[in-house]
Amino acid sequence: MTLKPRLLWGGGLLVVVALVAAVALMWKPAIAPVSSPPASSFDAQTRLAGARVVALGDCVVCHTAKGGQPFAGGLPLATPFGTIYATNITPDVDTGIGKWSLEAFTRAIRYGVARDGHLLYPAFPYIHFTRMSDNEISAAYAYLMTREPVKATAPANELIFPLNFRPLLAFWNVLFLHPGAEVADASKDVQWNRGKLLVDGLGHCASCHSPLNLIGGEKLGHAFDGGVVDGWEAPALNALDAAPKPWTQAQLVTYLRTGRASEHGAAAGPMLPVTRDLATVPEADVQAIATYILSIQKPQSTPTADAPAPTAALPPEAKRGAELFAASCAQCHGPHSPMQAVGERPTLAFSTAVNAATPRNAIQMILNGISWHGEDSINYMPAFSQVYSDQQIADLTSYIRAAYSQRAPWKDVEQSVATVRKENDAR
Template sequence: MKRNTIIGAVLAIGVVGIGFAFWMMWRPEIATVSEPRHAGRETLESGRRIVEAGDCAVCHTRPGGAYMAGGLLLVTPFGTLFTTNITPDPETGIGQWSLDAFERAMREGIARDGHFLYPAFPYVHYRKMSGADIADAYAFLMSVDPVKYTAPENHMVFPMNFRPLVSFWNLLFLHGDPLEPLPNRSAQWNRGRYLVEGTGHCSSCHSPLNLIGGEKSSELFNGGVVDGWTAPALRAMTEAQQPWNETQLVAYLKGEVAEGHGAAAGPMLPVSLSIAQLPAQDTHAIAQYILDLKKTSSDATSPPCTSGAKPSARTLPGASLFEGACASCHGSAAPMRVIESRPALASTSAVMADSPRNLIQTILQGIPMSASASSHYMPDFAHSLDDAHVAALAEYLRNESCATRPWTDLDKTIKSIRAQEQQP
């Protein structure tokens, strides 16, 4: 009798568990629409700004590809993904999606047909957006040129290649409602919070991730790593060794050279080109909110910067490399410093950072030419400088700066970055 009771209890628990798992992993399909409603000019302009703020084109437009047609390769710890086509093509895009289907995808990470989207799509942040903003973004995307294009197949490792398991990831990390303004803060600060935490999903890159790809809630905005680049911490930027102010951060966000810090490069460059399309008040709101982010208890305090290079810097091997490869644009007497605002490298954020990764990436990759009038070009040196040259140049620039700690892992970091660039 006792044995039968135990077996019955185990079976009951099993049935409940299976039922719960099925409930977690199944979502219904939402009916198609034959033709989305046409929106007015004001709605489309609002939607365009929201889509720019959300950096949609950064991920959904592959190099050389059509606008919003997808196909960009994303490399994750769990395999490789290709971004989807979000043009209104009815067969390969979202042309048959209703607003309800689009909003469910934005808030819950569920496609129109009911399959789970991978959280590389930042729906955990988009769910904080208002219903009106999501509707305007939908209207704009439905107005772009439809493109018939299907992205290559994803290659995710087991068990993440089984999409329904994302439901359990969502159980851990998908929470919260649309952001409401805090009554004790200014309208501009609240606008910045909405753009940074919601539409702009800044913490997706600027926070460390745990083993299953979720943001560490206790370390939000404490910095992360994206595509081999360091996404710097956004907390306490006004208290850094080389402090930021609102004017500098606004310039940086718009893809311009920020005096004393440099210009956006790597994964941040296309983001800055999107932000440059936003109204000025939005850019200032983003900067104001970021500059108000306080340190967490685990943040180390950096000593203030003191002017002047270390006496030994000019005797380092990298000094002659700097004169030959860099001084014509970045030297103290270089005309380009005045004509095109080329920064003094020793004070830039890449040189002042705890990790040499961003400086090395910039030396190797440069900053490509873009269509933005405010952007800046820098040639790449990946083929003209070997590892020893890059290490010597980085060591020299670090010694020229007011950073107190030398970089000790230059050779290893350079080899790691070069190896990553050679991967398909």
């Protein structure tokens, strides 16, 4: 055989091998459906453990549409590549997971593969859930299979080409999915290791609090550096020491369990329902989470300071904002308001949103407020999106920054308001 035919034959063989490998990566077999297991087949203790797992994983947050039934899916999840709609994970046999066996459920959790073999989008954080233990997965399965079945089909995803071609996710998984149990660090105590397991695994905190690369994976080496979720900035979890008042263990635990912390502020946006879930789990779990998060802080060069006093030397837009603040905000956020004097709410000078690098979260707070949540609602703020124009929102945002922060003014605030409002209207 001459050299040229040998090269052609060898090249053809490589192509065939590559195709076979690609098919092997992309194709996953279906797992046979099962009859929906009766609720009586799961003991009460396992269901109770499952409630804890599901709360720590924030499952109801992502799998419940606004005004929809719990776990019935349909919630739109905005991504840089389009919109993904959360699926129905109630035990409905036609539109939910009623025909899923524990084996199928486990494969979805660990490898991102649905019962019928199609690959799940990583908006479902299986790259973190893969670290869950067998007991945690079986407990979550028991809990979900004993929920009220809801017949609800999620809308079709709206993703750009070629990301709407699910088999390509196989190559994404090669890069970002690393199955295997979390290995405990023998040099750390039990609480720290439990916290790391919850933060990196079941709690999947890095999914929101890390920047993404061009193909939607968490940027290597930038875990917990902060991200953007549903139009809100998820603050860097490794920079809590850079807050005007560095976070303490007690404050972080209180915030995660109640949505409010002294000397810091209140949870809003996507984080608020997370705190409502964490309020239902044992405090020991939240203590462990706080312990681990506080252990990953990066050294900060910016010194912290006491709350600054509002200054009279305000730029024109901030002066206009001061009038709006007096009319709409001072009743709750002014220095002598009953909310601060009696309710022990922190001054805006300590707010993460007010001291952030961009005005995005401050704008979102003013536009959307914090909705009332029944008798357990300790945090409430009216929305001003229909009250004020973009310029007025920008003026108010500029005033809050100038009066309550020692950091540099934000630039192009009115354009940021227009951008955020447009993003919100598109959801």
